[in-house]
Amino acid sequence: MADDMLDPAIAANHIWSDALAFLRSDRRANLTERDKGWLEGIMPETAFGSTIVLCAENTTTMEMLQSKLSKPLLQALWIANGKPITPAFKIVSDEEFSRLKAFREETLESKPHTPSTPPDTLSSVPNETPMQSMASMPSMPAMQPVQPMMPMMPMQDFQQVQNVQNVQNGAAFAPATAPQVQNQQPEQLTFASALEEEEPEESPLSSVYKDSAYSSKSYVTRHLPSPMQGELPIAAAGPMPEQARPRPMGANNSQIPNMDPVTHLNKSATFDTFIRGESNKFAYTVSLAVAEGTGRAEFNPLFIYGHSGLGKTHLLNAIGNYAIECAQEAGEELSVRYVTSEEFTNEFIESLQSGTKNSSLTSEFNKRYRSVDILLIDDIQFLSGKEQTLDQFFYTFNSLQQAGKNIVITSDVVPKNLKGFEDRLISRFEQGLTVDVQPPDLETRIAILQSISAGNYMKVPDEVLSIIAERFTSNIRELEGALRRVTARANLSHMPVTPELAELALQDLRTSEVEVTPAQIINQVATYFHLTFDDIMGKARQRNVVLARQIAMYLTNELTSKSLKEIGREFNKDHSTVIHARDVISTRMADKQEIFKYVNELTARIKQEADA
Incomplete structure (x- = not known):
């Protein structure tokens, strides 16, 4: 050659x-x-x-x-x-x-x-x-x-040679007798090709979101031995009848929210799909009244608070969807806008940066948010410390309230515990009605699991749903993640969903008193995929890096209590990228054995480190 x-x-x-x-x-x-x-x-x-x-x-x-x-x-x-x-x-x-x-x-x-x-x-x-x-x-x-x-x-x-100084010309090598090599077949994996779906390009984030809680410059990835690929502990028990086989979550229905391009509402999040229980009954009732237009003046603003994963965002979208439905039935027009605090900040900063060349962009921003009939803002706590954005929101709030428009806000804490908010804004939040959403009780958790199963065309025995509901008590996201693990294992092993299979699938998801951090997850994923912390946190688009990054986001969503917006900030991404990563990995887990193994093995590693 x-x-x-x-x-x-x-x-x-x-x-x-x-x-x-x-x-x-x-x-x-x-x-x-x-x-x-x-x-x-x-x-x-x-x-x-x-x-x-x-x-x-x-x-x-x-x-x-x-x-x-x-x-x-x-x-x-x-x-x-x-x-x-x-x-x-x-x-x-x-x-x-x-x-x-x-x-x-x-x-x-x-x-x-x-x-x-x-x-x-x-x-x-x-x-x-x-x-x-x-x-x-x-x-x-x-x-x-x-x-x-x-x-x-x-x-x-092999013969060992001590002198290796002349390696470039091979003079240091001595002849050796070629040993006999056994004919060895490589391990066959089903995931021969790379993941087809890469994460979407997110909208540019402003500098206020670029400071991640974990600086990659000060974090050193530990290189630990990675486990060899092996087969799942469950052996295939022969093909199952197609009707008896569980269908993977997300196989025939889009997991990405069905977002309306004008209102930005998730059209799938309605009051009909919201599971009610003692933990959220009052919040549901008040939200329904606001949507119907029967809520009293003291309901404005409506402030809904509670931990991540309890259904606050669902209620927010349900209010908007039902309010529009009621207006249409009455032959009226209603302007509704759903926005996350992250999106509000980015749009405001963009209007300021572009406004130097075209001042109309700033007025367009003001019109967009001050001319609506109902403003729904999610995770208000993320505006903390952003003085200019908070000022803009204060003026928007006043404009809407003076015009008699409705404002609904969600947060992870009550108004008085919001950090970095001026008293004038907190007092306005407290003028309305504040309601909380608590973790669901056992009956509600079982009902939630039944709803998820039915929505994904899965037949899961009540006994298995009870096992999941009794073990995972914090939030809905935990329940959905556990159910996904069980059905994915059943689908891959061509076995019916049984209590025994559920116990095996959930063994690495046992709750721990020690909080797992995003940094621990990123570090473990980087080590597992032979990458660095910087690779996961960066913008590289190589497929192996994209896959590792998506799995890290998926595990952070599953193993921590952080919201989608918080996870996005940890990875220097927006929350839509996190949603995409979560949905891609959850779907791939159901039909790609390697992805299922990666997630299970990494979960075990992360839990072991947290409990150490």
Whole structure:
């Protein structure tokens, strides 16, 4: 090949570049996104004869490529080189790894290379696979600390050479007898291709949202050994009748809110779909009165507070939807606007920034929010400390109240406990009616689970619903996450939903007295996928990074009490990105065994760290 005439280090980089292209893009390599992540921890050093020296940044990376990834790696290297070539590994320092990385980038930029064209089918590669041809290859050298990669072979089969100073020309390597290699089949995974759905581009966030609670510069990811891929503990018990098999949540109904483009209301969140119980009965009754227009003046503003995941946002949307329905039945027009505090802030800042060129944008913002009949603002607590935005909201509030318009607000605390709010605004909140939403009781939790099951066309025995309802008591999100775990396991294992299966599926979701933090989750996910904290928190769009980021958001939503808006702030994203990530992962869990395993294994790791 042309690269034979190149410097050994340049030749190694060209071979490795072609091999990476094959491993990343060709489905025949049969690698998951997590598998591909390990390849980022390898840099080529030199190539001579039938050997390429690959440098690993840590022991875990080297062991992974010597074991599970050995066969696809050998196959890719052979295709890239055009003839058999064997990798030898060594672990290098961070400084040396950075030097090799810089050299690689410079090489690929300054010395263009025509990539090798992979064969259309593996049958066009000689009948003998790279693994099978090893015994007939020239002997593979070994050195210290370089470790040759031969799967399933004891390292003592290789001759150790002490002098490794002349590695560039291969003079330090002594001949070794090629050991016999057993024909090994790689583990087959169902998720051979990357996730098709990447997270959407969120709207630009203002600087007030850019300061995450966890600075990536001061956080160091711990590199821990990652578990090998294995099969689920539940064995398939033969195919189930289609009608008896649980359908995955979100399989036939969009999990992304059905948002009205004008009002921004979630049209699926109505009073009919709201499950009432002792914990929310009063809030429901008052909300219905406001929507019908029968609420008294002292109901304005209506301030609904309670912890995350208890249905405040649902009530807010239900008010808007029903108010519009009532107006339409009466032949009247009604202007309603739902907005999160995050969206209100971003729109206000945008109007200020654009207003220097076009002052009409500021007036358009004022008109948008001061001409509505009902303003519904979600999670008001996130306006804390944003003085200009709070001033703007104060004037908007006064304008609407003086015009006799309705305002409904949600928060996680009562008005007097809002931090960073002026007394003049808190006093206006307290002029109206304040109602709370408490965690649901057992009967309400069971009713909520029954509603979720019916809405997703799942048949789940009442006994299983009771197990979930008795174990998870904090909020609706916990209930939905637990039900999702159970039905996903049943769907993947082709088994009916039983109490025994539910116990097994929920064993890693047992409640802990120790609060799990987003930083712990991000750190564990980064380590698991062989990434860094910065990768998860950044904007990289590589598929393995997107998958890891989505799983981190999903687990943060499932394992913490933070709201969608809070999670978005933790990841420097908006809440719509979190919703998308949650829905993608929950859907994929039901039909992709690898995703289900990733979530389960990471949950166990995170819980173990929290309880330690």
